[in-house]
Amino acid sequence: MSLNKFKAWYQKASFYAEEAYNAPYRSAIARAKREQDDVFMLLIFSEMMGVPNPASYYTLELQPLLIERFHDWHIRMGMEHSPLDNIKCC
Template identity: 55%
Template sequence: MPAGSLRTEAKSLKERWRAFKAGLNEYYYAAYRSTMARAAREEDDFFMLVVLGEALGIPNPMAYETAELWPYLREDFHEWHTRLGLEDSPFDHFSCCC
């Protein structure tokens, strides 16, 4: 038996094992995917509310620290306010859409 074929067989076995693990992962988590996605969305909405709360009039003791996060949340801001049912940005000074 050539040495190269043993290496190829081991690589093939490793690939098959990864595929098997991916299949098991899909089998066990498929039923909960929508629940986990909803929980992640709710968590993101809460985080966005905490960061933008001071601008909405909600007292925030961490306003100085959370203000630094505004530029990073700008990409997700439009999705957030439309998901909340607001057609336009609720802020005069922080718009995302025309």
């Protein structure tokens, strides 16, 4: 067996072993990430409703990153268009 064939075989075997190992945990990790994202969005946008957010100073610098994810969030929450007047994502 040549070195290139062995490398290709090793890469395939490594990929399948990693997939088999991670398979049972994939849904739990995705669910935990969604829950964490939902709580984070709730904290950020609760300030708009008048609920004081103790981390508002630190979340302001995250706004450019969150605008990109805001569209996915409001679609997942069942809103066709952005509920905020100052964030137009659709």
